[in-house]
Amino acid sequence: MEFQTSSNIPNAKTDHSKISMHIPDSSHPRVIIVGGGFGGIEIVKALKNAPYQVVLFDRHNYHTFQPLLYQVATAGLEPDSIASPLRRIFKGQKDFYFRMADVIKIFPEEKCIHTTIGNLKYDYLILATGSKTNYYGMKEIQENAMPMKQVPQALNIRSKILQNYENALLSNDELELNSLIDIVIVGGGPTGVELAGAMSELRRSVLPKDFPEHDFSKMDIYLLEAGPRLLAGMSDHAGKKSLEYLQKFGVQVKLNTAVKSYDGLKVKLGDGSEIVSQTVIWAAGVTGNLIEGLKPEAVKGGRYLVDDYNKVMGYDNIFAVGDTAAMLAADRPRGHAMVAQVAIQQGKNVAKNLKLKVHKKPWKKFSYYDKGSMATVGRNKAVVDFPKFSIAGMFAWFIWMFVHLLFLIGFRNKIATLINWVWNYFTFDRANRLIIRPWRKNNTYENKE
């Protein structure tokens, strides 16, 4: 089935007319999945050998294991270790097609999506687009702070910190020097806590060896959280323990502290005080990645409203899973947590229902099985919430490592990550300290010889 352009569906935004997606006709219904994150790849896997043609879109050619992104940002891991080429994951899968493109708009009446490489009709559309950094409308912060949701962004953070330390060697100005060596992390969720912990390890074991000329007692690491506690999505015990660990590591944790503005140099806080830093990492919130074209009633709080089968409200053949879906209930007025496990389980359930449909069997409602949650703070220190109890410390840290290795995709990535971790642990080193993508304001990169 070649795409047909209906009157109100635009042609692909491209400068030559010969483009076509080349998705062949199939005797089976076509399922289009948008996004190769945790939810998307579960669906593709589960539909292997099912009587559906599966087409996956992603703007990258790889799946990112986001829970370890902070280790790429802090020079502990290579990007190749935590990302897997999508084509490799689905190698040999029949009637499956991957296309690297952005999906720009949905035309639900025509059952068609409009992408950067053309239009394509679907029988079922599954939105697994994940989430993006939420700046809550604060443009200045968006321009000046660094997000960390994608591999290139993590590499930007790594490069910027290392560049700042090189530049700090040249400064005669106390204020400028402090702005170069101090680091501010906004948001006390798992990303913020894990980043702050990893930064404190860099300060203790790695940077002083690289830069004996700097006085690292002057390096401040701030973790700012607007709410009254850390790891709000986890247990009280986890919140308290992570705070205790971070304070022990010398991180300046400021609770009940909202960020009002950031101009690239000065972070203005809710109480009127200021912190000076050229490195602000914004991990204060995320919002669903929405695609234009669905009715306004289908969206609430930046996510697609879905029923218990993950069907988007008002549509029979459009689903949303994971971060981008809000499955509301009395006990969860804002939907499920935006975590990998929800996306994985919802993806599996949608795929299962599509398979049940083939046999005309009744569909199964989604029910979340909470396997627990966890965050690592640093060397030998993690917090783990099991459904019934919580632990913290070295044993939790081992569980954290074991679970992350287990879920990391691909045997090669597991080995590479394990070796890096063993190396980092025993040498107190972080070897991946290359400034490969020199960071520039507005995120452009220039190459020269």
Place this chain on the structure above:
Amino acid sequence: MEFQTSSNIPNAKTDHSKISMHIPDSSHPRVIIVGGGFGGIEIVKALKNAPYQVVLFDRHNYHTFQPLLYQVATAGLEPDSIASPLRRIFKGQKDFYFRMADVIKIFPEEKCIHTTIGNLKYDYLILATGSKTNYYGMKEIQENAMPMKQVPQALNIRSKILQNYENALLSNDELELNSLIDIVIVGGGPTGVELAGAMSELRRSVLPKDFPEHDFSKMDIYLLEAGPRLLAGMSDHAGKKSLEYLQKFGVQVKLNTAVKSYDGLKVKLGDGSEIVSQTVIWAAGVTGNLIEGLKPEAVKGGRYLVDDYNKVMGYDNIFAVGDTAAMLAADRPRGHAMVAQVAIQQGKNVAKNLKLKVHKKPWKKFSYYDKGSMATVGRNKAVVDFPKFSIAGMFAWFIWMFVHLLFLIGFRNKIATLINWVWNYFTFDRANRLIIRPWRKNNTYENKE
């Protein structure tokens, strides 16, 4: 000793006046080394504990192991495995300073260099700046072909090839399709031969699994060499064997074939024929990286003329080593080969002479000890020239791997590379297939969320 700005030395090109290099005064003479390649790092290492202050400049914060760059370009290795942060290599070395900057001009009268971060005086200056891609004045080729001398350039090649294969899925045009999937490598030296071999492995084992929709019998890999043989710097045996291996791997090797022009699509050859390809890798030659400021008589054929002590002609306290130095003699009218071994041995000799100077002992002339040379063509196939004889095949391939692992800097990099190689060998896979730096014309990179 803070730098003093003499009347004709410009101020550092910077927008704020507070900049200073902060290289402290020393009771010892200052040796400035420009370039952290094979030559530069040998000198810094050899001067450890010698009565000299050592300052190293490089535009990157890492040393690149160039012989394995082609494996980064062909998704076999991660950049972090073949590059070592320079600060890490010299960790703990006393009276040593590294500065990440470009050196723009030399003022030999004032014994001063002008850099992007300010000016600095030297007692001895050692130019270990290596070489850059030589386009022989052909601007159009420089604009459209891809060089491979640096890590970012190798990543550009990797990204571009993978992007082309994604784009080729969208093409309806036979000519465009061919231009996207065919690859042209110009230059039959070690870089060209190794790249062509690695590309043929991608074509045989990796790309067909990723892109079952493409017909890989249509993918052509061209290796173009202007001279009558491959590996001109090695033995006849090595040249013949590498040609035999490449032809066996299905690489279209064209000898005596000069490239006249390349407009981004059509490669025009000396005999008037054309090859159509959007991917042309230019490995046809290099020329010394020269810095402005020395007398014209000190330069010949793009390299600094040096005497038997690597002293640049006409100067008593300026040295040049490696690719950028031409040490002429009757039996080598164009100087030593531009290979790592020459740079390493010259670097060691210069450092040794500087140490002899302390004890007022006579200096030693440089004498090159040829340890042999080698190139790998592909799986189980390499050519190795020992000083007295040559071998080719599987045993040569093992020697090649052993020697490269041995010379790779850092235990961690050795392990990471070995594991990748073992993995690649047994799985016929190349795992590092991420398009992390989407390639754009004029080498700019943009990031978006």
